[in-house]
Amino acid sequence: MLQITRDGEYAVRAILHMSAQPVGTLCLISEIAEAQEVPRSYLSKIMQHLVKAGLVKSRRGARGGFFLARRPQEITLRQAIEAIEGPIFLNICLIKKGECHRDEFCPVHQVWQEAQRKLMEVLDNKTMAQLVQDAEKLKGFSAKKRTPKKPPSTL
Amino acid sequence: MLQITRDGEYAVRAILHMSAQPVGTLCLISEIAEAQEVPRSYLSKIMQHLVKAGLVKSRRGARGGFFLARRPQEITLRQAIEAIEGPIFLNICLIKKGECHRDEFCPVHQVWQEAQRKLMEVLDNKTMAQLVQDAEKLKGFSAKKRTPKKPPSTL
DNA sequence: ATTAAATAGGACTAAAATCATCCTGAATGT
DNA sequence: ACATTCAGGATGATTTTAGTCCTATTTAAT
Ligand code: FES
Ligand code: FES
Numbered sequence: 001m002l003q004i005t006r007d008g009e010y011a012v013r014a015i016l017h018m019s020a021q022p023v024g025t026l027c028l029i030s031e032i033a034e035a036q037e038v039p040r041s042y043l044s045k046i047m048q049h050l051v052k053a054g055l056v057k058s059r060r061g062a063r064g065g066f067f068l069a070r071r072p073q074e075i076t077l078r079q080a081i082e083a084i085e086g087p088i089f090l091n092i093c094l095i096k097k098g099e100c101h102r103d104e105f106c107p108v109h110q111v112w113q114e115a116q117r118k119l120m121e122v123l124d125n126k127t128m129a130q131l132v133q134d135a136e137k138l139k140g141f142s143a144k145k146r147t148p149k150k151p152p153s154t155l
Numbered sequence: 156m157l158q159i160t161r162d163g164e165y166a167v168r169a170i171l172h173m174s175a176q177p178v179g180t181l182c183l184i185s186e187i188a189e190a191q192e193v194p195r196s197y198l199s200k201i202m203q204h205l206v207k208a209g210l211v212k213s214r215r216g217a218r219g220g221f222f223l224a225r226r227p228q229e230i231t232l233r234q235a236i237e238a239i240e241g242p243i244f245l246n247i248c249l250i251k252k253g254e255c256h257r258d259e260f261c262p263v264h265q266v267w268q269e270a271q272r273k274l275m276e277v278l279d280n281k282t283m284a285q286l287v288q289d290a291e292k293l294k295g296f297s298a299k300k301r302t303p304k305k306p307p308s309t310l
Numbered sequence: 311a312t313t314a315a316a317t318a319g320g321a322c323t324a325a326a327a328t329c330a331t332c333c334t335g336a337a338t339g340t
Numbered sequence: 341a342c343a344t345t346c347a348g349g350a351t352g353a354t355t356t357t358a359g360t361c362c363t364a365t366t367t368a369a370t
Contacts, residue, residue, distance in 0.1 A: 001356080002159050002243050006329060009246065012263055028345075037257070042330050048347060061338025062344040077266060088157050090274075091164065102192070105297060107289035108167055111232060115277040119245075122270040134262035142260065156327080161358060183316075197359055203318065216367025217315040311370100318365070327356070336347075 004085065010038045010046050011084040012077065015055065019072035019128035020135070026065030046084060053083035072132060078123035090116045159240065165193045165201050166239040167232065170210065174227035174283035175290070181220030201239060208238035227287060233278035245271045 013036035018027050029047060033040040047066055050056040057069045068075065082088060091112045093100035103109045168191035173182050184202060188195040202221055205211040212224045223230065237243060246267045248255035258264045 002157060002163075002240065002245070004157050004246055005327085008157075016263070030345095039330065041332070044346080045330085045348090051347090058346060059338080060336070060344090060346045062342095063339055064337080064345045066346085077263065085157065090157070091159055105290065105293050107286045107293060108171070108232065110289070111277060111281050111286075115274050118273040118277060119270050122266060122273060126266050131262045131266075134265070135260065138260050138262060160356085185316095194359065196361070199317080200319090200359090206318090213317060214367080215315095215317045215365070217313095218368055219316045219366080221317085313370080314368090316365100316367080319363090321360100321362085323358100323360080325357085325359100328354080330353085331351080333350085334348090336345100338344080338346100340342085340344100 002090070004081065006042075007046060007049075008081045008085045010036070010043060011050060012080050013038060014043065014046065014050065015068070015075060015080045015128055016131055016135075018056070018066065018068050019075070020132045023071075024067070026059065026063070026067055028065050032066075049084055055079065055083050068128075071129070073127050073129035075128045076124050077126040077128070077131070078120060080128070081123065088116070088120070090119070157245070159236065161197075162201060162204075163236045163240045165191070165198060166205060167235045168193060169198065169201060169205065170223070170230060170235045170283055171286055171290075173211070173221065173223050174230070175287045178226075179222070181214065181218070181222055183220050187221075204239055210234065210238045226284070228282050228284035230283045231279050232281040232283070232286070233275060235283065236278065243271070243275070245274070 014032050017032050017036050021027060029044050030040055033043045051058050055069055056066050058066050089095050093103050094112055094116060169187050172187050172191050176182060184199050185195055188198045206213050210224055211221050213221050244250050248258050248264060249267055249271060
């Protein structure tokens with residue numbers, strides 16, 4: 001349907017949540033699920049998948065939890081999404097040359113290639129660290145709307 | 156899955172096929188289906204849909220067929236795809252403001268907006284007329300590869 | 311008027327994807 | 341030992357995808 005799945009969306013939320021924590025913080029599934037409004041049991045599966053994909057590490061047992069395998073500035077939005085959704089191909093024929101035998105003479109093919117390139121460029125150029133910063137700005141903005149004076153002391 | 160469906164792909168093929176015909180030509184389902192490698196009975200449904208969407212007109216009965224409702228230079232790739240797939244939203248929260256209540260503070264939202272804008276830009280800036288031209292160039296190119304000498308007399 | 315040629319439209323279906331839930335097992339800190 | 345967490349498998353409801361097939365209707369030609 002040319003739309004990301006809930007899996008992808010939830011994965012981004014989870015990674016973003018962890019990215020916003022102080023380094024070394026262990027996050028619990030229930031905590032992430034509640035904060036990011038993701039069904040708890042569903043998120044469990046997604047976290048497992050993210051661990052397997054190598055983006056997240058986990059510790060089992062009491063005082064266990066999840067934490068990022070890399071620093072937030074080293075994780076792009078694309079990586080977060082593709083870790084769960086798999087590589088993105090706007091049309092099936094983009095998977096690889098020859099996947100569709102029409103790609104040799106189909107004039108639409110190069111349009112999809114360009115569209116995909118531009119889409120990826122956007123997702124590649126946004127790191128989790130940047131998103132956390134953006135979120136802080138948004139928070140500051142909505143706070144300003146409520147209390148127009150006195151900028152917040154901590155940023 | 157962030158991928159266009161067969162419906163969308165087949166619709167583009169069908170419209171492209173009609174765009175490549177001399178004006179006034181009536182195209183038959185079976186003819187388009189064979190040329191564009193689309194299952195005949197499936198294409199039938201897609202053509203119906205394209206007629207309802209107003210992109211294509213039809214004439215029933217003997218000597219009937221399909222033809223474009225507008226000139227190829229007035230039909231963009233986006234219009235062809237969206238006529239069948241409906242409006243494209245890379246994430247469900249882009250459908251409209253407030254569709255997802257997180258859009259106010261979610262820092263990913265504006266990234267999806269930009270990604271979508273760039274994707275649409277690519278699809279908007281390609282008309283069926285241009286694609287037909289591109290196809291002719293591709294044909295000429297592969298023809299050149301087979302017979303490196305003697306450029307084709309008709310273009 | 312008959313008939314052949316076409317599209318229109320509805321019913322139906324198999325397979326896969328989507329979006330989850332629930333339970334058991336394994337690991338780990340106290 | 342025990343409470344706490346994640347790991348992983350089984351299950352399932354619903355929707356989407358990607359078709360097929362049959363009948364009805366319209367139209368042109370004879
Ligand atoms: S073969 Fe890739 S779009 Fe046509
Ligand atoms: S609300 Fe739109 S991406 Fe998060």
